[in-house]
Amino acid sequence: MAYFDAASAAPLHPVAREALLASLDEGWADPARLYREGRRARLLLDAAREAAAEAVGCRPDELVFTPSGTQAVHSGVSGALAARRRAGRRLLHSAVEHSSVLHAAEVHEAAGGSRVELAVDRTGRVAADEVAAALAPDTALVCLQSANHEVGTEQPVEEVAALCREAEVPLLVDAAQSLPWGPVPGAWSLLTASAHKWGGPPGVGLLAVRKGTRFAPQGPRDERESGRSAGFENIPAVVAAAASLRALRADPGAGEEADRLRRLVDRIRARVPELVPDVEVAGDPVRRLPHLVTFSCLYVDGEALLHELDRAGFSVSSGSSCTSSTLTPSHVLRAMGVLSEGNVRISLPYGTAEAEVDRFLEVLPRVVRSVRERLDAPATGAGSAAGAGAVPASAPPKAAASATEAAGATGAAASSEAAAPGGPVVDALGKRCPIPVIELAKVIHEVPVGGTVTVLSDDEAARQDIPAWCTMRDQEYVGERAAERGAAYVVRRRA
Amino acid sequence: MAYFDAASAAPLHPVAREALLASLDEGWADPARLYREGRRARLLLDAAREAAAEAVGCRPDELVFTPSGTQAVHSGVSGALAARRRAGRRLLHSAVEHSSVLHAAEVHEAAGGSRVELAVDRTGRVAADEVAAALAPDTALVCLQSANHEVGTEQPVEEVAALCREAEVPLLVDAAQSLPWGPVPGAWSLLTASAHKWGGPPGVGLLAVRKGTRFAPQGPRDERESGRSAGFENIPAVVAAAASLRALRADPGAGEEADRLRRLVDRIRARVPELVPDVEVAGDPVRRLPHLVTFSCLYVDGEALLHELDRAGFSVSSGSSCTSSTLTPSHVLRAMGVLSEGNVRISLPYGTAEAEVDRFLEVLPRVVRSVRERLDAPATGAGSAAGAGAVPASAPPKAAASATEAAGATGAAASSEAAAPGGPVVDALGKRCPIPVIELAKVIHEVPVGGTVTVLSDDEAARQDIPAWCTMRDQEYVGERAAERGAAYVVRRRA
Structure with missing residues (x-):
């Protein structure tokens, strides 16, 4: 039995378990109260904040605990954007951010803000010079993860932080995946993380807002956690989260x-x-x-x-x-x-x-x-065309066009070649991934070299997987055009 | 050593502790995942939801877990108001709701909504007929706690729920204080609660939205908890919360x-x-x-x-x-x-x-x-004037004027009698509660019966405590007028 999904949630670290148990008895009271039980809870909370801040690389008064990494992101993005409203309403973020960032960005857009999605290369990495090019006088905030949660690629956070500092634009780093492995370097302004990714308990996120970063918490006000995270503090979990993060940092191995x-x-x-x-x-x-x-x-x-x-x-x-x-x-x-x-x-x-x-x-x-x-x-x-162990996929990934360029190419194709493709038509309507690609693969060799095949599909995955198949199989992806149902994807046989 | 502050937070119930420990090992994984650990977590979450729903008196699919009672209130109020936007934007709530309700109401008001604060009598109770009178065609939501968190007074929730149902206006009941003692009766539409009030762990709130109640979650979307509470579920805490609530309900004693x-x-x-x-x-x-x-x-x-x-x-x-x-x-x-x-x-x-x-x-x-x-x-x-054991305070509380009436009376007083009070002036500027009242009490007997004394104070508590002192001491509170600093409070000696 092997659990290989630590990026979703890591099993509880033994130190977290121990700290949780100990603080259930000491940390259940309201830390805002003046009596003994409250003071004891406050001491635990303060100590946890110090430990977490040290592991993050910030001051204790710059860090608050939230009920989840998701809420840390939601609060961080909305608070930073609101405080920068006079400077501008443009939000920059990579196309591969965690859904919590994308959903916060959607809310910003729905409220009249604008956003720019930064394209990534085929490895999932943002180019720092593209960030530099996108930074405008009205940029309110840049969001960039430290490392991607699905493919593991690290982003050039330190470089981007320097660019943002120069442009006087705050940078929010979603460090959920990388914080277990070390602090995030560079002059970031805001940082978010989630304890259950490092073996802490569920129910604890971190939001760090460095001094000098303007921040205006949104939503109903609440006195807890410097007004940045509403609701009664979950001290036993917070203590366990901080203790396990400290244990990871202190582990000589x-x-x-x-x-x-x-x-x-x-x-x-x-x-x-x-x-x-x-x-x-x-x-x-x-x-x-x-x-x-x-x-x-x-x-x-x-x-x-x-x-x-x-x-x-x-x-x-x-x-x-x-x-x-x-x-x-x-x-x-x-x-x-x-x-x-x-x-x-x-x-x-x-x-x-x-x-x-x-x-x-x-x-x-x-x-x-x-x-x-x-x-x-x-x-x-x-x-198949290529021998085992030598499929194109095992070759180093190629630099990819930006999302914008790719969209442009598709558009161009649709208006010229894709409009009158000829060749066989594969009707894969109503069939789900991976069937459309399988049916394409079955007919491609019936087409003469230089000829085309058209796949009709209403499966969302086909839009992504038919071009990806072409890259892997060294066939030419001509483009996509609208169809009565779904879309028509046109492929030209190369060999 | 006696802890007499259960209304802030109750010490952890032994059943909660046991359930928390057991589910730390079984419930740490992501319940949205299809593998063994995820399915196990999902089973625990589903069972906890069933147990909590039974204790609340709703269906399991009507109940979601939130990270705190505060967040349950914030989400409940904003979601209910947003869904009723076409019907109207008027929010009714009692003057003695928990701060989480008041803060959610502030956000509603800042966004252009209106609100009506329902006055309470001297025992802290809302009159159902005042709710009936305030219900208007454009009322979007009524918020009424089941029992007050500071004085314990129960509200006529069942009666108000019937009125709301008749008017086709949803009622949100903040049941944080009463749920440990039993389910909330009546046809409420939404209900919120907080586990650490009944001996559950911190980090768990409940939000129930009965079928047929329109609800539109606000804030960034998130797939967790039917889209009504963002962030990774805190399953060990949720299991502990549900188990301890069930234990309370099942306890024959x-x-x-x-x-x-x-x-x-x-x-x-x-x-x-x-x-x-x-x-x-x-x-x-x-x-x-x-x-x-x-x-x-x-x-x-x-x-x-x-x-x-x-x-x-x-x-x-x-x-x-x-x-x-x-x-x-x-x-x-x-x-x-x-x-x-x-x-x-x-x-x-x-x-x-x-x-x-x-x-x-x-x-x-x-x-x-x-x-x-x-x-x-x-x-x-x-x-003092009254003998020990016979102070007016121990008499049954009198019915009080509504907040609106009281405000009117003060206004009238300020423009007539309070404008030219005469008599001694007590300068209590810069002095904090209870000093202004103490100084008033020291001079009142120097004033002839029928004469007045004026207290200058910039302490917020004086506005409340000088009239309250008058009621307790059977003196006449004449009114308040603006002063260069703070306010001038005028009292007439009765006996």
């Missing part, structure tokens, strides 16, 4: 453990494309979180894959559309332009046994094969 | 314990005015929470009183201005028109020993006397 997990992830990154044909490994291979890797398997149904892995004793996550309630693929994979079908995210908790990773690598090929067989997928690996 | 605490409170209500001269006991003596009583001591500094009681081993709360960070007295006591100085709230936790209450009654007179001596207070009790 922490660096070694991070290195060990990094090597295990390197092994997964290298071996999976060798063991399983037609796999695309996502994210930056080097500038990344130590414990996290994501890959996608062509012609595989993500939900079935997760189910089979669960049966085999592995708990993993996925960004495939069929595993989300909205039936849209992960916005992170979409922004990167990589395959979303058959997607698996592995994030190793502290102390993951090497043998479990080996067993995963042993089990995975059989599981993927069985899912593909059930879907009647076309031949993969040795039987 | 619960009714008996409530009766026992009710008798202890009756004893405090009867004995304190006998033992301590010049005390006003607040709140309804019968229609009240079983465990809660509040009284105010003339010529006493609330902070000093709390400090002395703490030294004597009693943890109690206070609505006096000198014990709040805002230097304004409790809005509840103000709305009731009762004395705020030397205020003490006692709320007995489950299982409070009778001997502790007796010891409190033994200690209190000495403590009050010592605080009065230090303040050089005027003679009290036998030495």
Whole structure:
């Protein structure tokens, strides 16, 4: 039984458990009260704040506890934007931020603010010079995660923080994924994090607002936590969160453990494309979180894959559309332009046994094969154009066009070539990921080289996975045009 | 050592502690995930929701968990108001609601909505017919607590719920204080509560929205908890909260314990005015929470009183201005028109020993006397107009004018009699509660019967405590007028 989803929630750290138990008896009273029990609660809260601030790299009076990382982000974004209203109402954020940032940005937009989504390259990374180019006099706030929660890619936070400081624009860093591994460097203005990502209990987020950063809390006022987080403080959980974060920082073996997990992830990154044909490994291979890797398997149904892995004793996550309630693929994979079908995210908790990773690598090929067989997928690996172990996906990721450029290209294609494609038409209407791509793969060899095939699909994942398939298969993605139902995707055979 | 502040936070119930420990190991994973650990967490969450819904008296799909009672109120009020926007933007609430309701109402008002504050009588109770009179076609929402958090008075929730249903206006009941003692009766539409009030852990609130009640969650969207409470679920705390509420409901001795605490409170209500001269006991003596009583001591500094009681081993709360960070007295006591100085709230936790209450009654007179001596207070009790045990405060509370009427009367007074008062002027500028009242009491007997005395004060508590003193002392409060600094309060000697 192996839990490989630490990026969702890490099991409780033993220190957190101990601290929680101890503070249940000492920290249940109202810390605003003047009597004994209240003073005791206040002492615990103050000590927890000091410990957390030290681990974050800020002053205790700059840090408040929130009920979750999500609420830290919501409060941080709205408070920073409101305080900067006179300067401007433009919000800059990367296209691969956590949904909590995107949802806060939606609220800002609905209230009349504007936002600019910064494109990422195929590894999921924002270019600092694109941030510099997007910074305008009316920019109110920049949001950039320290590392991505789905593919592990680290963002150039320190560089962007310097640019923001120069432009006198605050930078909010969502550090939920990276804080367990170390403080965020650089001159950020606001920082958010979530305790259950580092083995703290659920119910605790952090919001740090550095001195000199204007901040105007939104929503109903409340005296708790400097007016920045409403509601009675959850002191036992806060104490447990701070104690476990301090324990991680104080652990002399922490660096070694991070290195060990990094090597295990390197092994997964290298071996999976060798063991399983037609796999695309996502994210930056080097500038990344130590414990996290994501890959996608062509012609595989993500939900079935997760189910089979669960049966085999592995708990993993996925960004495939069929595993989300909205039936849209992960916005992170979409922004990167990589395959979303058959997607698996592995994030190793502290102390993951090497043998479990080996067993995963042993089990995975059989599981993927069985899912593909059930879907009647076309031949993969040795039987396809490229030999096993040499599929394009295992090559270093290419620099991708920005989201804007990509959209432009599609538009151009739609008005010229895609308008009169000719060749066979695959009707995949009503069929869900990965069927449209499987049907495309089955007919492409019936088309003469230079000819086109059109896929009709109303599945949201097709928009992302048909171009991604073309990149992996070295075929030409011509473009998309509107259809009576769904869209028509046009592909030209190259070889 | 006696903790008498259960209304702020109750110590953790043993069942809550046990359930929390058990679910730390089973409930840390993301309940939205499809793998084993996620399914286990989901089962725990679902079971907790069923148990909590049963205790509240609603369906499980009508109830969500929030990170605090405060956030349940904020979300409930904003979601209900937003959904009723077409019907109207008028919010009705009692003048004695919890600050979380008042702060949510402020946000509504700042956004262009209107609100009507319903006055209470001298016991802190809203009259149902005043609610009926205030209900207008454009009323969007009515907020009424089930019982008051400072004086324990129960509100006519069932009656008001029937009125609201007839008018097709939703009623939100803040049940934070009463839910530990039983479900809220009647056809309410929304209900909020807070687990740490019943011995559950901090970090859990409840928001119930009955089917058929329109609700539009505000703030950034989030898939958790039916979109009504953002952020990763705190399952161990939620499980502990539900388990302890169920344990309270299932306890065959619960009714008996409530009766026992009710008798202890009756004893405090009867004995304190006998033992301590010049005390006003607040709140309804019968229609009240079983465990809660509040009284105010003339010529006493609330902070000093709390400090002395703490030294004597009693943890109690206070609505006096000198014990709040805002230097304004409790809005509840103000709305009731009762004395705020030397205020003490006692709320007995489950299982409070009778001997502790007796010891409190033994200690209190000495403590009050010592605080009065230090303040050089005027003679009290036998030495004052009324004899000990027969001060007006121990008489049944009189029905009070509504806040609007009171304001009108003051206005009228200011323009006629108060404008040219004559008689001695007491300069209490810069002096804090209870000094202005003490100085008034010292000079009143120097004034001929029918003559007036004017007190200059810039202390917010004087506005409330000088009229309250007049009621207790059977003197005539003439009114207030503006002064160069603070205000001038005019009192006419009656006897």
